[in-house]
Amino acid sequence: QVQLVESGGGLAQPGGSLRLSCAASGFTFSSYAMSWARQAPGKGLEWVSGIPSDGRDTYYARSVKGRFTISRDNAKNTVYLQMNSLKPEDTALYYCAKVRLIDAIGSPTDEYDYWGQGTQVTVSS
Numbered sequence: 440q441v442q443l444v445e446s447g448g449g450l451a452q453p454g455g456s457l458r459l460s461c462a463a464s465g466f467t468f469s470s471y472a473m474s475w476a477r478q479a480p481g482k483g484l485e486w487v488s489g490i491p492s493d494g495r496d497t498y499y500a501r502s503v504k505g506r507f508t509i510s511r512d513n514a515k516n517t518v519y520l521q522m523n524s525l526k527p528e529d530t531a532l533y534y535c536a537k538v539r540l541i542d543a544i545g546s547p548t549d550e551y552d553y554w555g556q557g558t559q560v561t562v563s564s
Contacts, residue, residue, distance in 0.1 A: 441465040441553045443535050448558030451525050455562070459520040461535030461555055469493075469513040472538045472545035475520045477531035477560075487533070488520060489545025498546055503529075525562045532557040 447459040461473070474489035488509040489498045497509050508521040518535055538545060539552040 441537065443537065443553055443555035445533065445535055445555045445558040448533060448560045450561045450563065452564050453525060453527060453562055455525050456521070456523045457525065457560060459522065459533055459558060461518045463516045463518070463537070466537065468516040470541055472543050472549065473511060473518040474536050474538070474545045474551065475509060475533060476536060477533045479531040486547035490518065491544045496544065522560070527562045530560060530562050532559050
């Protein structure tokens, strides 16, 4: 069965960095785009970043562009989110997600069929 397991969350100071990881299993990881999304307290789910199956392109929400970097290692079945210059408004539960269709690119309008359990990121001094 498909499993997505996030890790790497925690407490960071404003201006600090964290690196999230998402270990995938149960499907051919190298064939599917992946994305990260987040949900802040009292707010809806926000797509953050996506990466196609070959990793040649990356896509970002305007709120994180220039600060976050998505990457993937298909040999390790893992997708990463490097988060720099963190702000208090980045505080949220971060999820990784698998696209449903094999030709999707990881955009916010793609359909996603599996989600991890989430990892908490808190940015506070």
